[in-house]
Amino acid sequence: MNNHDKKIENGFSRRRFLKGSSAVIFTQFCASILPASFILSGCNATWYRMKFQNWSQNITAKNMIAVKIYDEQSAEKSIEWAVENGYKVRPMGAMHNWSPLVITKGTTSDDKVLLIDSSALNQISMIEAKKSYGIVKVGGGTHVEKLYQYLSDYRAAGASDNGYAFQNTPAPGDLTIAGVLAINGHGTGVTYDGSSESPHFNGSMSNNVLSVRGIVWDEAASAYKAKTFHRDDEDGDIYLTSLGRLLVTEVTMQVVPNYYLRCLSYTDISWKKIFHKNAENNAFTVSRILDKYGRMEVIWFPFTEKPWLKIWQNISEKPPSSTPTKGPYNYPFSDLIPKFASNIIKDILNGKPELVPSFCKLNYEISSLSLNGLFNEHNLSKTRAAHQVSNKISNDDKRILNKKINDIWGPAWHTLLYVRKTTLRVTANGYAIHVRRGEVQKILNQMVMKYEGMLEEYKQRNQYPVAGPLEIRVTGLEDPRGLKTRDGSVPKPPALSALTNSDIGGEVDTAIWIDALTLPGQPDSNQFYTEFEQWLYNTFNASETRVEWSKGWGYTNNRGAWDNESILNEKVPESMNNLQRSFQQTASIMRDYDPNNIYSNGFLDQLFN
Numbered sequence: 001m002n003n004h005d006k007k008i009e010n011g012f013s014r015r016r017f018l019k020g021s022s023a024v025i026f027t028q029f030c031a032s033i034l035p036a037s038f039i040l041s042g043c044n045a046t047w048y049r050m051k052f053q054n055w056s057q058n059i060t061a062k063n064m065i066a067v068k069i070y071d072e073q074s075a076e077k078s079i080e081w082a083v084e085n086g087y088k089v090r091p092m093g094a095m096h097n098w099s100p101l102v103i104t105k106g107t108t109s110d111d112k113v114l115l116i117d118s119s120a121l122n123q124i125s126m127i128e129a130k131k132s133y134g135i136v137k138v139g140g141g142t143h144v145e146k147l148y149q150y151l152s153d154y155r156a157a158g159a160s161d162n163g164y165a166f167q168n169t170p171a172p173g174d175l176t177i178a179g180v181l182a183i184n185g186h187g188t189g190v191t192y193d194g195s196s197e198s199p200h201f202n203g204s205m206s207n208n209v210l211s212v213r214g215i216v217w218d219e220a221a222s223a224y225k226a227k228t229f230h231r232d233d234e235d236g237d238i239y240l241t242s243l244g245r246l247l248v249t250e251v252t253m254q255v256v257p258n259y260y261l262r263c264l265s266y267t268d269i270s271w272k273k274i275f276h277k278n279a280e281n282n283a284f285t286v287s288r289i290l291d292k293y294g295r296m297e298v299i300w301f302p303f304t305e306k307p308w309l310k311i312w313q314n315i316s317e318k319p320p321s322s323t324p325t326k327g328p329y330n331y332p333f334s335d336l337i338p339k340f341a342s343n344i345i346k347d348i349l350n351g352k353p354e355l356v357p358s359f360c361k362l363n364y365e366i367s368s369l370s371l372n373g374l375f376n377e378h379n380l381s382k383t384r385a386a387h388q389v390s391n392k393i394s395n396d397d398k399r400i401l402n403k404k405i406n407d408i409w410g411p412a413w414h415t416l417l418y419v420r421k422t423t424l425r426v427t428a429n430g431y432a433i434h435v436r437r438g439e440v441q442k443i444l445n446q447m448v449m450k451y452e453g454m455l456e457e458y459k460q461r462n463q464y465p466v467a468g469p470l471e472i473r474v475t476g477l478e479d480p481r482g483l484k485t486r487d488g489s490v491p492k493p494p495a496l497s498a499l500t501n502s503d504i505g506g507e508v509d510t511a512i513w514i515d516a517l518t519l520p521g522q523p524d525s526n527q528f529y530t531e532f533e534q535w536l537y538n539t540f541n542a543s544e545t546r547v548e549w550s551k552g553w554g555y556t557n558n559r560g561a562w563d564n565e566s567i568l569n570e571k572v573p574e575s576m577n578n579l580q581r582s583f584q585q586t587a588s589i590m591r592d593y594d595p596n597n598i599y600s601n602g603f604l605d606q607l608f609n
Ligand SMILES: Cc1cc2nc3c(=O)[nH]c(=O)nc-3n(C[C@H](O)[C@H](O)[C@H](O)COP(=O)(O)OP(=O)(O)OC[C@H]3O[C@@H](n4cnc5c(N)ncnc54)[C@H](O)[C@@H]3O)c2cc1C
Pocket: 055, 090, 091, 092, 093, 094, 095, 096, 097, 098, 101, 102, 118, 140, 141, 169, 170, 171, 172, 174, 175, 176, 177, 178, 179, 180, 182, 183, 184, 185, 186, 187, 242, 243, 244, 245, 246, 247, 248, 249, 419, 420, 421, 423, 550
């Protein structure tokens, strides 16, 4: 018997399954697959079979076993069953992740994998509500949209007058909080001139966490049990960016007083101005925008001149020209994919990559007309492609698209959420490059010139690997100094966050997030991504080149993302070796909390073991 088997044998006696009295909910299916002991134990969990399919559909596995847990006891019991039966345990949220963190491509129902559905762990409560900050407790399966709305609407004596918010968040709302934290979810935002916002919360969502509660190995109990990792505990940093290496049941997070954002959209500024190498060249260089407003995003389709540039302005009164928001997702044109566009996409996927430039120009036309409230018959008839689109869109949709939305204003979460799951199903590579704030413009120019140059080179060879936009956002790095820990100490930053600084005490303070989007299966995209990734690693310091956990990275020409052994086994660990806690130390502590290695899959094994 090896050590692993011994641990299971020692840790779980069948007799203990017979204890417990809570209500039991079982489907027909589960009665057939579960041991009688489990059924007798009584466990408040629903077992079912499901098709796992992530959002971009690059990972699909039919007929997988899943268990919906309702409380910690059912989580512990389900995990106990998994350990005893040799199953891996994979917590899942809304399945929006691109990288194989939940399950890997090729996983089948014959593999012993138990998916844990924590959607019932969705309670939210405010546990501290001060004028200057709040602390919210939230179940791991809670959708973030629900959390942001709760915070924004929160009112109580002594609390912040307008509720609470985060300083930056990922763009979609239908993600779970545990899913977002697993990959250090981020939005956009840095400190700016005259800002009254906290300089400490411009990193990722993971750095807002004050405690994580999850199920890990408990040596004394010889079982997997719920444990709270407080931020000021010795291991309080380990699971802030968890990658699903424990089951998170609940977190507490620090939030800031709510604020109001105006979001301005521009589609009439050349990329050459926005990314000009000289920061002082014009008022719309990224650097100048950041200095003035702090929050921006560029969405730039290949073969077009003018990106969609968003600038958020923190302003408490609605400017007269702004349209007030009624809720999040204010850009319906990017969520309504008409059949005509889908056909082009299909054509591209089916081998007509030469249509990419037209498709990208069409996207620019639609964005520009829609943002400016000009999506009408007259304007559409000016371009052939857009005219054809117009014929396919219903009158109701046109009414929505006719509204001018290039200047909107409302509570922060209304404009920080702007991507619905019905947006174009793209795939993306993703990296965060750490830089000094003063170098942002120079480095962005370098990146964009490389990207643009590659697009041209590929085009010369009749290759069109990139059929989606380049997205640029800029954030700060993790800064734990603003956190209200129990003992007042400054805690460690999230151990595995892409935003945890290796330049401790140095001048590096900013991250440029760069994502190049394309359609899944686009010919030559693996080659393009491999080349661009190698360029990043050759150009920037290893410790300042971070993969975006949720997206595509580690490319090879033949097999695409998450396949490059040197990146998985060397570059990624190396990029985190100069942190307060090295990658290897974190991996080792995670092993102590999961000695049976149940929270893993082939991809995570390769990364961590
Ligand atoms: C269209 C689109 C836009 C996006 N935009 C952004 C963006 O702006 N910013 C950004 O940062 N990200 C963005 N993402 C990525 C997204 O934030 C991540 O993929 C996130 O992990 C998805 O959360 P989920 O609930 O779908 O989790 P899943 O995809 O189901 O799981 C992702 C990870 O979370 C873990 N996990 C889930 N639940 C639990 C739990 N209870 N306990 C422990 N671990 C758990 C899983 O094991 C896995 O490791 C985007 C994704 C899409 C599809």
